[in-house]
Amino acid sequence: MEEEFHELTDRVRAELRSPQDLVAYERLLGLARKNTPAGREELARMLVAVERPLWAREIAAFILGCAGDKRAFETLVLLLNYRDPVRCATAAHALSRLGDPRTARAAAALATNPLRTAYALHPVRLLAELRAPQSVPALIATLERLLTPHNPYWRVALACVEGLGALGDRRAVPALAAAVAHPRLAAAAAASLARLGVHEVPGQGGPEAKGGGGRPGADDAQRGPGPRGRQ
Incomplete structure (x- = not known):
C-alpha cells in the first residue's frame, strides 16, 4: 500500500x-x-x-x-x-x-443503483477486481441500463465493458454485443468479446469463433450489432 x-x-x-x-x-x-x-x-x-x-x-x-x-x-x-x-x-x-465478504455485495448495490450512477465508476472497477459471484451479474445489469443514446455516464459503461472482458464470463456476450453499437464503447466491447472468444458479433450473420485468436479488426470495433435475440 x-x-x-x-x-x-x-x-x-x-x-x-x-x-x-x-x-x-x-x-x-x-x-x-x-x-x-x-x-x-x-x-x-x-x-x-x-x-x-x-x-x-x-x-x-x-x-x-x-x-x-x-x-x-x-x-x-x-x-x-x-x-x-x-x-x-x-x-x-x-x-x-x-x-470482507460483504464488500462485493456493497459494491454491487452501489453499481446497480440508478440514483448513484454518477459515483459508480469505482464500485464497478472494484467488482471486476474482486471477481466475486456478484461481479458479472452486477456489471451486466449496470451496462445494459447505460446503453441508451446520449447517456452521460459512458465512462461507467466503459468500465463495465472492460471489467466483463477481464472476468471472462460468456454470460456477458449479449450485453457486450449491444455495446459495440455505441461509438465510445465499440473498440473496448469488441476487445472484450475477443477475450471471450467471440470475433463475430452475434446477429451479424457470420459464424461465431470460439477459443483464442487474433485481435478484432477496426471494422469489427466500430460496427454495431444487427437484430438479435437474448442469449
Missing part, C-alpha cells in the same frame, strides 16, 4: 486548515508507522468518534482496511460512494485488500 498511502497523505496534508489539524495528522501517520495492536485500536476508535474530520477517518479506514481489519468496512463503503472520485478510489483500493 506504500504508494497509495503516500498519495493519500499528500492529498490530505493539502486539506489541513489549522495547527490542530497538523498535530492530528502527524499523530495518524505515527500510528500508521508503528502498526501495533494498540495503534489499530486507536485508529478504530477514530472511525466512530464524533466530530472527527473526514480526512482523519479516511486515513484511519485506509490503514485498517489494508491491514485486513474489518472494522474499517462501513467507513470505506461510505467513501466508495462519496462525491469526490479521489476518495472513492482510495476506498476501493483498501476494500480490495480488506477481505
Whole structure:
C-alpha cells in the first residue's frame, strides 16, 4: 500500500486548515508507522468518534482496511460512494485488500443503483477486481441500463465493458454485443468479446469463433450489432 498511502497523505496534508489539524495528522501517520495492536485500536476508535474530520477517518479506514481489519468496512463503503472520485478510489483500493465478504455485495448495490450512477465508476472497477459471484451479474445489469443514446455516464459503461472482458464470463456476450453499437464503447466491447472468444458479433450473420485468436479488426470495433435475440 506504500504508494497509495503516500498519495493519500499528500492529498490530505493539502486539506489541513489549522495547527490542530497538523498535530492530528502527524499523530495518524505515527500510528500508521508503528502498526501495533494498540495503534489499530486507536485508529478504530477514530472511525466512530464524533466530530472527527473526514480526512482523519479516511486515513484511519485506509490503514485498517489494508491491514485486513474489518472494522474499517462501513467507513470505506461510505467513501466508495462519496462525491469526490479521489476518495472513492482510495476506498476501493483498501476494500480490495480488506477481505470482507460483504464488500462485493456493497459494491454491487452501489453499481446497480440508478440514483448513484454518477459515483459508480469505482464500485464497478472494484467488482471486476474482486471477481466475486456478484461481479458479472452486477456489471451486466449496470451496462445494459447505460446503453441508451446520449447517456452521460459512458465512462461507467466503459468500465463495465472492460471489467466483463477481464472476468471472462460468456454470460456477458449479449450485453457486450449491444455495446459495440455505441461509438465510445465499440473498440473496448469488441476487445472484450475477443477475450471471450467471440470475433463475430452475434446477429451479424457470420459464424461465431470460439477459443483464442487474433485481435478484432477496426471494422469489427466500430460496427454495431444487427437484430438479435437474448442469449
